[in-house]
Amino acid sequence: MPERRPSAWLATLAPGSFALVMATGIVSIGCRLLGHPVLALVLLVATAVGFVLLLAAYAARAALFPGRTLASITAPSSAVGYFTVVAAGNVLGTALAVHGLWLVALVLGVVAFLIWVVLTYGLLCSIVLAGNRPRLREITGTWLIWVVGTQSVAVLAAAIAPELPWPLGTELLEAGAVMFWSVGVVLYLVLVVIIFLRLFLIETTPREMGPTYWILMGATAISVRAAAGILTLPAHDRLGLVAEMHGFVAGLAVVLWAFGTWFIPALVLFGVWRHVIRRHSWGYEPGLWSVVFPLGMYAVASVTLGRAIHVRFLQDLAAVWVWVGVAAWLLVAALLVVVLVRRPRRRTEQGAITT
16 A cells, blocks of 8 residues: 555654745745835745644644654754744744734734743753753754744844834833843854854764754844844833843844854855765755745845944845845745655555555
């Protein structure tokens, strides 16, 4: 009998599968910000559809394979992948808020925040209290999805804050944006040191040097984007956090943008080493969306920071770079389509052989 592909796919569904939604959503936002509304709308629809389908898939996996689901949530190295759910919900919410759907965006943001709380403190308890300590080799770029999820909360909070009709809600979101951005920056500094130690002290195989290392740049880019959102908030907030943090946020945003830019050539060299020198096979893998997201986020971060601090160069760079994100999305989407088309053919051939 032919293999039951849907069940097999659900059983092996990766915790970080929502990277597809993140990548599609951020490229959509980049296209909208840089004057390509039709393409932005098409990608926004794809983002929403992907979000709903993956939610259904995760729910089905939890129902059909509770043991595997629980194991992936309790193991730190796989649990960090679920922060893609947080980031995907917030990216979709940010895109919808621009179209006046701030209430839907707020609901997505609240749900994403609650998931972030459960994942963050569950992960800390699992590592510190339960003793599920990951080995240094296991701490790769995937861990920085934790930072991406954290900063995505700050991005959506800053985006929704001016839209709320309730002054108290606006103040809470503005304060939340500053606090989550701060937590995300410190978390990034802690994790990036550990990841660099891992790269410097442990030999990395071609398989380990995967696309997820692009999240090193993606985490800096979304930190810059969150900073730009804070910089565009009104400086007369009653709590005074935005006004007091303005200079610090602007300066650190430039530092983070520069570091992320500096790291792009290194990531390209890592890819050349993996596929050209070490001849690792090249084709579709879910982790490729972890390349598309940083490329799209780099354009969004550059244009929003450029507008916030009035630097034209960053805006001009983003106008060109957004097409890098679009091209990367089209390439990975094409590879995914090829895989989906080939699978039914293989099932048909296997069925013909067995009969």
